Amino acid sequence: MTVCTSGIEAADPDVLIDVHDVTFEYPAVQGSRVRALESVSLRIMRGEYLAIIGPNGSGKSTLAKCLNALLIPDSGTVTVAGMSTSNPGHVWAIRQMVGMVFQNPDNQLVATTVEEDVAFGPENIGVPTQEIRQRVKEALRSVGLEGMEKRAPHRLSGGQKQRVAIAGILAMRPECIVLDEPTAMLDPVGRREVLEAVRRLNRVEGKTVVHVTHFMSEAAAADRVAVMAAGKVVMQGAPSEVFSQAERLQQIDLDAPIGARIAEELRKSGISIPLHVLTVDDLADYISANALTAHRPSANRATELSTNTATARRSDVYRH
């Protein structure tokens, strides 16, 4: 794991967004100011899938909004493909390159049909009609909503609405999509739909993805995870590096995914489970592959365990 450093080498072509020593404050009551970001440095590489996690108020959303010049740092710089967000002349080029999807799909849809909604961005920047058609078609295909062109956005499910919002961004042909808790208001089916669409954009279409989330299981699927606490990036690395530090995560009120927590429990009793085992599916795969030579548990032990389970109060059992 690399602990966040502020030393940045200049102009690496693989770096799409370079956040360097950024501080940002919001105005608060009676003229005071609240510091949301403090000396944050982070580099986002072309084509990567970066998850940003952290408790409420840790600065995740503020950082996300700095990535496409919705917010401009008070000090430090955010550079997108060599363009500084602090330069007003670059703002439109940056916003075309880095699109943003927010938490509440209902706040992001503007038109009365799906295709008009997706076309809204390209229309605004004067893309010719024929090309808009093409872009809308491709964008809807990318998020799995072909055939829904004429539907009314407000009659779609949450997951579909959020995918329309993503398609609207895609129609701008961005290099990077920043998603700020895109699944927070969705049900499990909607969450799955959106996650699959986002993962596909990254893997198949090569889009750079920055995904701010409260769901650790979503972060576990990223290439890299940055953890924020109190306005700073406090950990970053591969999911396996970050989520294996259960105690450190707990200190900042985050949980590792349940698979990682079970793996951690097993490690404590001397069973070595590799660090890349994060989700329950990873764990199931690992155990199935490695326990082939072990004996199956005896019927007796199984019965004993289930009896214990039945008599203990659920909440007592789960705590510890």
Added chain:
Amino acid sequence: MSIVIEQLSHIYGLGTPFAAKALEDCSLEVQEGEFLGLVGHTGSGKSTLVQHMNGLLKPHSGRVVVDGQDLSKLKALRDVRRKVGLVFQYPEHQLFEETVERDVGFGPRSLGLTDDDVRERVRRALEMVGLDYHAVASRSPFELSGGQRRRVAIAGVLAMEPKYVVLDEPTASLDPRGRRDMLDHIERLHREEGVAVVLVSHDMNEVARLADRVIVMDRGRIVMDGTPADVFDDVDRLTAMGLDVPETVRLMHRLRQSGFDVPGGVLSVDECASLIRSLLAPGEAGGDAGEV
């Protein structure tokens, strides 16, 4: 004493071309003091069902009886609404008063209590959701964080001292800490105040941890009703309905599919770890399993 729902059906937009059957032949009894988890796909009828529990919606057929009183025969629903507190999704959107004190005290004031009694109820209700009366009472709800605002809204329901509290996705879009805090308060409300809780949730991990009993709804019907262990072990059926199962249950299910002899009802992280220990290192795990 209980909330009894008998053969309840509800149709939205009855008599219009858009008529849609939301509930069909639902029967259910919520016992005093129990903790009930209510799960189901979006559109399965969960919210419609809970809105019948305090007479907010009226059944098109069937009946709802709260503590022996048939709601359709009551002239006024005031007493029922006091007894059954309903917390909607995103309840913080319903805050409207200038101060937290006035917002939480809105219900109690309408009961004709003295100022001192109202204040005492507000203080207690805020305490139940983990907010300090002195710190927040005189502040505007709109200065608070999202999680705090939600707790103020819930305190407004608790200030009516209900016997049954129905919460419709109280943890939606909170962060992990906010979720944990919220659930801790709900659990304490149930344990210490003896309030019956109906928790509507999409998070199966929460429901598995807290509920005594789980109800599953699908397309307007109640399709499963049992202990968390019984309900969640039917992984194939839940998956077919588009529902998640708790992650621990999915792990056990996957192991079972790979041919391991895994008992049912394993729900907690510690139980899973013990079980896996016994799979990977048989002979050494008996003691651990016993400690669960």
